[in-house]
Amino acid sequence: MFRVFSSLVAASVVLTGCATNSLSPKGDAVFYALQADAMMNTWRYECAAVSARANYAADAARADWWQRNKATVEAADFGLAYNLVTVTDTRLDTGARLAMSLTQEVQERAEQTVNKKLNDASDKEALCLEVLGQYQAGKWDIKGSDEIQGALWSLKASAERNEERYRQRKGMVDTAAGKQYGRSLYVVEKLSDQESCDREEVSLIKGEWPYEIYNVACEDKPLSIVRCEWGRCTFVE
Known part of the structure; x- marks a missing residue:
């Protein structure tokens, strides 16, 4: 592996x-x-x-x-x-x-x-x-x-x-x-694709690895927040 x-x-x-x-x-x-x-x-x-x-x-x-x-x-x-x-x-x-x-x-x-x-x-x-x-x-x-x-x-x-x-x-x-780069950026982009988010931009709001917060601008959702911990990311409900 x-x-x-x-x-x-x-x-x-x-x-x-x-x-x-x-x-x-x-x-x-x-x-x-x-x-x-x-x-x-x-x-x-x-x-x-x-x-x-x-x-x-x-x-x-x-x-x-x-x-x-x-x-x-x-x-x-x-x-x-x-x-x-x-x-x-x-x-x-x-x-x-x-x-x-x-x-x-x-x-x-x-x-x-x-x-x-x-x-x-x-x-x-x-x-x-x-x-x-x-x-x-x-x-x-x-x-x-x-x-x-x-x-x-x-x-x-x-x-x-x-x-x-x-x-x-x-x-x-x-x-x-x-x-500013975030270590979890690619994870967030893949997650947004899985959630059918036609994203226009992904930006790092807070980057203090291993905890990161991103703003994902989707066409149908003006503001979506994604939280990441050690590379594991989830959209905030």
Whole structure:
């Protein structure tokens, strides 16, 4: 499941020149952590809609899993974001666009996997309680190989050290492009297509990853708001 996406991460490294950046983590390590978080969140949201009991289990599982894995997920996310905005490139928005594509890919893979399992289950609540119990017990914690763990630990150390440089470079990207990019932009565009929204414009209202808010201007709806959390987006009723 990870091989195709890892090739996309590798491609982004080649395209943006990250191979010479000493802070560049292996694509496998970044993807492993971000995909694990996307899978956890997808189980959380999908199971919350199954029943009240599953919803309670989802909240408990997310809280316990996040407490143990928060630092690793944030480090992996920083590694991806940092590399994509601190490279030398003739198009400063290239990194931002790659980040959008990778975010969409992670979310799509998680949704396809979870939805297939739920659709095939004869008892969705039982499946949710089983899987969420595994998450709560630590079975699906982010661990990986020694190589992956080493890369993620390195990212944890570099995240705090380079936060200010990242913010400065991101500001340069936004200024050069003439707009502020949101990591979930491609996810929002696909969602609006699924909702039969003949969109004229998608604009970022608030972009503090992992939480983003977008305005989607549809022909039949002058103002539609979309909220996103870690790349998972929904229209606000």
